[in-house]
Amino acid sequence: MGMHNMGSYRVAAWLAALALLPSAAQAQTVKARDLSPIEVDPSKVETPALAFAETEDDRRGYDKYFYFSRPGASFADAYQDVRECDALARGVSFHTGTQVPYPYAGTMAGALGGAVGSLMVDAIFGSAERRRLRRVNLRTCMGFKGYTRHGLNKDLWQRFNFEEGNRTVPDEERQKFLQMQAKAATAGRPSSQELEF
Amino acid sequence: MRTATILAAAACALAAPAAAKPLQTEQFKATAPFTIQPTRAYLLVRNAGTDLKLLRVPTAAEQAAYGAERAEALAKARVKYAKQLRAYEAELKLHNSNKNPEFRGEGPKKPVEPTDANLAFKAIESDNFVTVWGGRVFEGKAQFIAVPPGTYRVYGRMLANATGGLGVCMCMGTVQFDAAPGTITDLGELHHSAVPGVSVKEAESWHGMTRGKGGLTSLAIEPAAPGMAVPARLAALPRVAASYRASGKMDNFFGVMVERLTPMPGVLAYQRDQIIDARTSTPVIGRD
Numbered sequence: 001m002g003m004h005n006m007g008s009y010r011v012a013a014w015l016a017a018l019a020l021l022p023s024a025a026q027a028q029t030v031k032a033r034d035l036s037p038i039e040v041d042p043s044k045v046e047t048p049a050l051a052f053a054e055t056e057d058d059r060r061g062y063d064k065y066f067y068f069s070r071p072g073a074s075f076a077d078a079y080q081d082v083r084e085c086d087a088l089a090r091g092v093s094f095h096t097g098t099q100v101p102y103p104y105a106g107t108m109a110g111a112l113g114g115a116v117g118s119l120m121v122d123a124i125f126g127s128a129e130r131r132r133l134r135r136v137n138l139r140t141c142m143g144f145k146g147y148t149r150h151g152l153n154k155d156l157w158q159r160f161n162f163e164e165g166n167r168t169v170p171d172e173e174r175q176k177f178l179q180m181q182a183k184a185a186t187a188g189r190p191s192s193q194e195l196e197f
Numbered sequence: 198m199r200t201a202t203i204l205a206a207a208a209c210a211l212a213a214p215a216a217a218k219p220l221q222t223e224q225f226k227a228t229a230p231f232t233i234q235p236t237r238a239y240l241l242v243r244n245a246g247t248d249l250k251l252l253r254v255p256t257a258a259e260q261a262a263y264g265a266e267r268a269e270a271l272a273k274a275r276v277k278y279a280k281q282l283r284a285y286e287a288e289l290k291l292h293n294s295n296k297n298p299e300f301r302g303e304g305p306k307k308p309v310e311p312t313d314a315n316l317a318f319k320a321i322e323s324d325n326f327v328t329v330w331g332g333r334v335f336e337g338k339a340q341f342i343a344v345p346p347g348t349y350r351v352y353g354r355m356l357a358n359a360t361g362g363l364g365v366c367m368c369m370g371t372v373q374f375d376a377a378p379g380t381i382t383d384l385g386e387l388h389h390s391a392v393p394g395v396s397v398k399e400a401e402s403w404h405g406m407t408r409g410k411g412g413l414t415s416l417a418i419e420p421a422a423p424g425m426a427v428p429a430r431l432a433a434l435p436r437v438a439a440s441y442r443a444s445g446k447m448d449n450f451f452g453v454m455v456e457r458l459t460p461m462p463g464v465l466a467y468q469r470d471q472i473i474d475a476r477t478s479t480p481v482i483g484r485d
Binding site: 133 | 368369448449451452453454455456457470
């Protein structure tokens with residue numbers, strides 16, 4: 001699921017770059033992340049517009065521009081799901097230090113943080129590959145959680161989504177978008193075709 | 198009273214766990230001499246290609262050691278913060294005394310108070326990863342490695358270091374097993390349908406499972422079974438098949454692709470993203 005072959009040249013590039021990368025001790029420190037449930041009043045979260053007249057350009061962009069849906073899920077569950085998948089897609093740091101909150105509590109104590117893992121990918125393939133990796137991880141994670149995926153017009157998508165390449169989205173902005181994504185996921189059964197994960 | 202205090206302090210000192218250290222492992226090449234040590238555990242795995250990452254579950258003593266190390270780091274950070282705060286306050290006073298706005302500038306930045314939540318300190322996992330190098334073959338497609346005894350989780354297949362990696366983690370569902378001292382634990386054979394950047398072939402089905410929701414993922418484990426090839430040098434040595442059991446979610450420490458292990462009949466199943474212990478048909482909630 002979500003697997004893509006990248007060719008042997010990338011492996012060679014990776015091996016060459018590995019020796020040049022900073023050691024664990026030099027890796028950046030990032031702000032700890034907390035996945036304990038956040039109480040949000042769904043009535044105060046804007047429901048994003050999802051209806052649009054589909055064009056050929058839109059269809060070509062569905063690999064990047066999409067939303068998830070699981071009719072019947074509560075807003076709270078959907079919000080927790082998108083937060084977990086967002087966290088998994090970002091990767092975590094070895095160099096931060098909170099105990100693991102939900103959903104990992106009791107499974108493996110550890111530290112959480114930001115996307116330190118992206119240093120490796122950036123060093124070899126650039127931030128475009130990191131953005132692609134994020135999309136793939138979101139699709140895989142939400143797919144396992146039983147959501148369907150539906151294409152969206154780019155302009156509509158940009159109103160409640162973000163990409164992380166060279167910048168990290170501030171947490172307040174991130175949570176606002178994730179809440180809107182949860183609202184979209186619970187907005188009812190989409191009339192558009194379900195896309196492959 | 199004084200004697201009791203001294204005895205209590207001595208007891209605490211004796212009970213204090215040693216500081217955590219990276220795991221000591223030794224992976225053997227085909228021609229490398231070795232003897233089975235009673236204090237070490239040995240893993241045999243048939244895993245052609247990519248490096249396999251295992252994550253050892255820290256023991257209670259190791260967790261205590263980590264906690265102590267972390268508490269010490271926090272105490273040091275607080276001492277440092279107190280100095281920084283005093284310097285900041287002095288600078289701020291000087292800054293505020295300057296009444297000319299043209300020369301005041303932005304002023305000093307207040308240091309952030311270290312807390313347990315924001316302390317920059319390594320995760321306990323950082324010292325507990327084991328890499329079974331795919332290229333270091335013992336015989337055929339088998340790798341053989343000595344590791345500290347303990348419980349290990351199958352973390353993923355990847356090329357990685359602490360700055361990140363390339364590959365796949367089984368972050369959304371995996372298995373774990375115990376590696377006993379003085380014996381070889383046979384992990385069986387690993388099958389991968391597609392590991393990014395490494396595999397060029399993609400298996401569409403395996404043991405009746407196809408790719409997709411609830412089915413075949415990028416990694417599957419075939420437990421050790423009679424008839425599975427055993428390296429000749431290991432055939433006469435004490436060896437047990439790994440007793441796998443379902444294990445909970447893990448963080449994506451290396452920033453790689455997120456996946457989960459292919460369901461294992463009688464061991465591991467899923468309901469949506471919930472990990473199910475197939476032995477009891479119950480969700481995996483806590484650490485085994």
